[in-house]
Amino acid sequence: MPLEEFVAGWISGALGLVLGHPFDTVKVRLQTQTTYQGIMDCIVKTYRHESLLGFFKGMSFPIASVAVVNSVLFGVYSNTLLLLTAASHQERRTQPPNYPHIFIAGCTGGLLQSYCLAPFDLIKVRLQNQTEPRVQRGSSQPRYRGPTHCAVTILREEGPQGLFRGAWALVLRDTPTLGFYFVTYEGICRQYTPDGQDPSSTTVLVAGGFAGIASWITATPFDVVKSRMQMDGVKKKEYKGMLDCMVSSFRQEGVGVFFRGLTINTARAFPVNAVTFLSYEYLLRLWR
Numbered sequence: 001m002p003l004e005e006f007v008a009g010w011i012s013g014a015l016g017l018v019l020g021h022p023f024d025t026v027k028v029r030l031q032t033q034t035t036y037q038g039i040m041d042c043i044v045k046t047y048r049h050e051s052l053l054g055f056f057k058g059m060s061f062p063i064a065s066v067a068v069v070n071s072v073l074f075g076v077y078s079n080t081l082l083l084l085t086a087a088s089h090q091e092r093r094t095q096p097p098n099y100p101h102i103f104i105a106g107c108t109g110g111l112l113q114s115y116c117l118a119p120f121d122l123i124k125v126r127l128q129n130q131t132e133p134r135v136q137r138g139s140s141q142p143r144y145r146g147p148t149h150c151a152v153t154i155l156r157e158e159g160p161q162g163l164f165r166g167a168w169a170l171v172l173r174d175t176p177t178l179g180f181y182f183v184t185y186e187g188i189c190r191q192y193t194p195d196g197q198d199p200s201s202t203t204v205l206v207a208g209g210f211a212g213i214a215s216w217i218t219a220t221p222f223d224v225v226k227s228r229m230q231m232d233g234v235k236k237k238e239y240k241g242m243l244d245c246m247v248s249s250f251r252q253e254g255v256g257v258f259f260r261g262l263t264i265n266t267a268r269a270f271p272v273n274a275v276t277f278l279s280y281e282y283l284l285r286l287w288r
């Protein structure tokens with residue numbers, strides 16, 4: 001089983017993650033809190049209240065987890081393709097796999113990665129939603145003091161299944177949309193690369209960027225549901241389940257609620273995924 005793909009997936013994921021985290025914090029807040037009027041308002045308020053650090057809340061955990069998550073995604077994707085087509089990463093340029101195979105491999109990678117991602121993502125979202133500035137003496141203590149404290153608290157209060165709150169919405173968000181992710185990436189690469197050659201760096205950047213955009217556009221409705229399910233029960237319990245969350249969000253806020261965070265998801269997706277794919281391809285070529 002080719003291991004390089006797991007390692008390349010890990011490093012490239014970490015690079016993309018740091019770049020995209022500030023966008024991610026603004027997005028999570030817009031999706032789950034009603035105090036902000038829009039992207040700019042959220043940026044200004046976060047900065048005034050919490051300084052630059054506010055944008056990097058909840059990042060240490062994803063950095064640790066991206067090792068697992070992105071390597072599962074790229075590793076499983078590549079190995080599923082290998083099973084389906086019997087062509088390794090190196091051979092794929094001369095014997096390109098067909099799109100249904102790419103889609104199935106992407107969905108398989110997406111399904112497995114979302115399972116690993118669920119607890120990490122939950123903790124990230126809970127920490128990102130704490131708007132208290134850095135703890136000062138006398139000021140109110142935030143509920144969670146950091147990722148480990150957050151994990152322990154959730155375990156104690158809600159049990160192990162508490163760590164998987166919102167996991168179903170996450171699976172629905174990631175499975176099909178990571179299929180689109182790889183199909184878009186491959187499609188653009190093939191369009192601009194002569195047969196049998198490796199795509200140029202510019203092509204990889206552009207294809208990666210658009211792959212990110214395509215998958216985030218389709219992922220946003222379930223992203224909103226996922227974030228809301230993950231925050232449910234922190235203050236009071238609002239939803240009976242995923243369906244109830246969808247129906248009551250729709251009733252209260254209209255269909256637009258499912259597109260909350262779309263602009264920022266798209267803006268974040270381009271640089272994050274351009275860098276992810278560029279470093280992934282670069283590392284694999286280096287080790288070839």
Ligand SMILES: C[N+](C)(C)CCCC[C@H](N)C(=O)O
Nearest residue numbers: 174177178212215216219272
């Ligand atoms: C499937 N969905 C669009 C949700 C995620 C795509 C993951 C790609 C990358 N790690 C990123 O954070 O943009």
